[in-house]
Amino acid sequence: MPSARSLVVATAVLMGVLAPGVAHAAPPSNDDFSTSTQVTTLPFGDEQDIGGATRSADDPYWCQTSVDRSVWYSYTPTEDVLLRATTAGSSQSMIMSANTGLRGELRGVDEACSTGGSSPITFRAKAGTTYHFAVGGYGGTLKFALDRVAPAPNDDFAQAQSVTLPFTAQPDVTVASSEADEPESSCVYDEQRPSVWYSYTAPAEALSVVPKVQGSTSAVTVYSGSDITALTELTCADGNTVQRAIFRTTPGTTYHLRFTAAHRNYQPISVSLAEAPPLQPYMGVSGNGNTVYSDVELHPSSGNSVDGELIVDWNFGDGTTLTGQKGSVSHRYQADGTYAVTMKATSADGRTATVTGQIKIETHDVGITKFVVPTSARAGQSKPITVHVANTRYLEKTSVTLYRSNGSSWDEVGQLTLDVAAHPTRKVQFPFSYTFTPEDLAMGKVAFRAVASLQYPAQDARRLDNEVISIATTVRPAAVTNSAMN
Known part of the structure; x- marks a missing residue:
């Protein structure tokens, strides 16, 4: 029969095997x-795992702000070289600097921080300088690779890549650099x-040519x-579409x-160069009705933002013109009719296009010329x-x-609808009849x-001539008849 001591030891060993978190993996070298x-x-x-x-407490935090564990690699190049480090193939997302x-x-080396995934870091390394790579995450299998990469073939002005239209490319700027005499750009x-x-x-x-760039922090x-x-x-465009070129x-x-x-x-990030599309201007028309008493407002525009502000020559179709205009213009026609308006637009880069539209001027105008009301009346x-x-x-x-005034507002009495023919002097009469009320008598007028x-x-x-208010009619008591007096 086993002793009590041996049973305690066996139990402790078994618990050590089964208890979670007791055994820990050894730290990497x-x-x-x-x-x-x-x-x-x-x-x-x-x-490695x-x-x-x-x-460590003194590990850098500028890139690995939330890393639980990390390992280290170092490299000292013997000549100036373009280095690229990557964690592609790792079992989990890694952070590297x-x-x-x-x-x-x-x-920290400028721009040499990868904050997740398997994005590489690429930077220019100086001969004789030791570069320390901190790579970490929350565990898993790390695959770390380091190699030199060739610079972009068109990195320098003298090696500019010759292109024809249309042209599109996705340059890798991580293998590019800045020359000493790089020109300024707005x-x-x-x-x-x-x-x-x-x-x-x-x-x-x-030709009119449009350079474009897509991608934040980029410009052409x-x-x-x-x-x-x-x-x-000559011009420039940025990848945030703030400025087009x-x-x-x-x-x-x-x-x-x-x-x-x-x-x-x-x-x-991509860059492209293409011939500008044909200019397609649009003529917008607005105004307070198209009549001989109001201005017609004409608004030139274009759906393509690179066209910029248009310069327009206007022919209003009534014998009058305006040339070299920017922005909206207004015009007043002297007679009713349908007019062909021509808008010849020129973009900032010199493309031209002509748009023609029709504007119908039709003036409807009736007016109240006379309002006949009694000067006095009796109630009833x-x-x-x-x-x-x-x-x-x-x-x-x-x-x-x-309408009739009730002292504070207007009450409708009635409405008549008649055909009013056009005539230079003839007027059409709208006949109404009104019976004066005790309320009118109480007000007196x-x-x-x-x-x-x-x-x-x-x-x-x-x-303005469609509404008339009369001089008030005096209202007196109803006449007293003889039968009423008797």
């Missing part, structure tokens, strides 16, 4: 900065950003000139395009009220509404209001 893996030859690759890795300096005083706030160069030679005929700038120290900016070519002239972007980008007495309406243009179906309106869709061009 390069867990600490002081024991980093020294890379001596390129290309270099390494694969970092589940047991730790993080390149640093220089001594322990506790490490400085679309770039940091002229030290890496860049690649393209050149375009215009054909025999003049077009220059004229053949020497990097004496370039003239277009330029007009001179036959046979070579233009240089400088594409700039930050090393680290969170989306694909009915008396005629007549509204005279004039019209000199078109046959109009006209409604006249008669009553005023009337007449309002003339046209049948929809016709609208009166001058409504």
